[in-house]
Amino acid sequence: MLVAFLSLEMKISIVMHAVLSRACLTFYFSVSYLSFCFSVYTILSKVHSDRNVYPSAGVLFVHVLEREYFKGEFPPYPKPGEISNDPITFNTNLMGYPDRPGWLRYIQRTPYSDGVLYGSPTIENVGKPTIIEITAYNRRTFETARHNLIINIMSAEDFPLPYQAEFFIKNMNVEEMLASEVLGDFLGAVKNVWQPERLNAINITSALDRGGRVPLPINDMKEGVYVMVGADVPFSSCLREVENPQNQLRCSQEMEPVITCDKKFRTQFSIDWCKISLVDKTKQVSTYQDVIRGEGILPDGGEYKPPPDTLKSRDYYSDFLITLAVPSAVALVLFLILAYIMCCRREGVIQLVHHSAIQKSTKELREMSKNREIAWPLSTLPVFHPVTGEIVPPLHTDSYDNTSMPLMQTQQNLPHQTQIPQQQTAGKWYP
Numbered sequence: 200m201l202v203a204f205l206s207l208e209m210k211i212s213i214v215m216h217a218v219l220s221r222a223c224l225t226f227y228f229s230v231s232y233l234s235f236c237f238s239v240y241t242i243l244s245k246v247h248s249d250r251n252v253y254p255s256a257g258v259l260f261v262h263v264l265e266r267e268y269f270k271g272e273f274p275p276y277p278k279p280g281e282i283s284n285d286p287i288t289f290n291t292n293l294m295g296y297p298d299r300p301g302w303l304r305y306i307q308r309t310p311y312s313d314g315v316l317y318g319s320p321t322i323e324n325v326g327k328p329t330i331i332e333i334t335a336y337n338r339r340t341f342e343t344a345r346h347n348l349i350i351n352i353m354s355a356e357d358f359p360l361p362y363q364a365e366f367f368i369k370n371m372n373v374e375e376m377l378a379s380e381v382l383g384d385f386l387g388a389v390k391n392v393w394q395p396e397r398l399n400a401i402n403i404t405s406a407l408d409r410g411g412r413v414p415l416p417i418n419d420m421k422e423g424v425y426v427m428v429g430a431d432v433p434f435s436s437c438l439r440e441v442e443n444p445q446n447q448l449r450c451s452q453e454m455e456p457v458i459t460c461d462k463k464f465r466t467q468f469s470i471d472w473c474k475i476s477l478v479d480k481t482k483q484v485s486t487y488q489d490v491i492r493g494e495g496i497l498p499d500g501g502e503y504k505p506p507p508d509t510l511k512s513r514d515y516y517s518d519f520l521i522t523l524a525v526p527s528a529v530a531l532v533l534f535l536i537l538a539y540i541m542c543c544r545r546e547g548v549i550q551l552v553h554h555s556a557i558q559k560s561t562k563e564l565r566e567m568s569k570n571r572e573i574a575w576p577l578s579t580l581p582v583f584h585p586v587t588g589e590i591v592p593p594l595h596t597d598s599y600d601n602t603s604m605p606l607m608q609t610q611q612n613l614p615h616q617t618q619i620p621q622q623q624t625a626g627k628w629y630p
Contacts, residue, residue, distance in 0.1 A: 259400040264314035272344035286310030286338040294330040319402040360429030367474040373405040395430035
């Protein structure tokens, strides 16, 4: 009986343990179960070992942040019969700073696609390890995983390549162009046209970073991407065809130029030949000029000396005179000129007399309007009857009490009024 009781107690304990792990109803049970419940929902953050990469300066660097690699870092919590496909996003920054270096870009279209770090390292960063912190976020469980990417930039043998060409591909997005097979196909097509001994991809830039517009979500339109490549031999005749006057004229008229080697690209890449840029580094003249040191440039090793704490006292009396006295004097002169014109000149006196006469007449009219016993002017009464045309005598006599006369005469108050027959609404009409 005791064994049966103990087994029953163990069963109850197991059931309670399972219920706590699912529903987390800790306030009904002991503190030990409470700590277990909270451990289930703790957000985990894992840090992994560093990873080293060795790109070359002046050559395109691409590093893919694979979601499949980080899926193993998050404990799966799928429903029964469901495959785990949690949304994962990435955050990248230079260690100790909130953002990445200026030459390094990052793109991830959706939480269900891989992230890509890409850019062209500069010669200034050669020999300096660049540590990039990569943090992966599981958007379903809110767990994080982090590891560092150490970029050791190496100096290239022939940096920079003397001949550089930049193509604008209209039917590609930047993440599509960064795929190794797509980029390899493009470099292969360029190599067939250019025939260099050494060919490298230097940089890739989205058209949106150059001021392009976001395309409409119709007809599978793309943003477009600029791809810069470099070679060690001069440009081929096919690439030089863009510079002839006929093609330049067609580009100015927004027409497609005639390029003989366009068929080698058109099967996979739609290139805008009017936006191609050819740069010959061997013919560029250095524009460096010695800095002419003036008062605002400190000499080498100089120290900045701020102004002293004790400043000289300044007299503001002259500023006061210029600000107030001069405008006041000008206003006084203008007032005197106006007074002379209005009071001492004949034209001014006539205007003053005319103004006083208007004021006197206005005052008399106002006094007359207050006295109701004065007869109305005949000019305000009708002279002819509006219908018959007969002369109408005045409506009042000298003994007429006009204090009760309305301001406007209605049609019923007029004498000799002709009645206008009105149409009846129903029945017959009798004349």
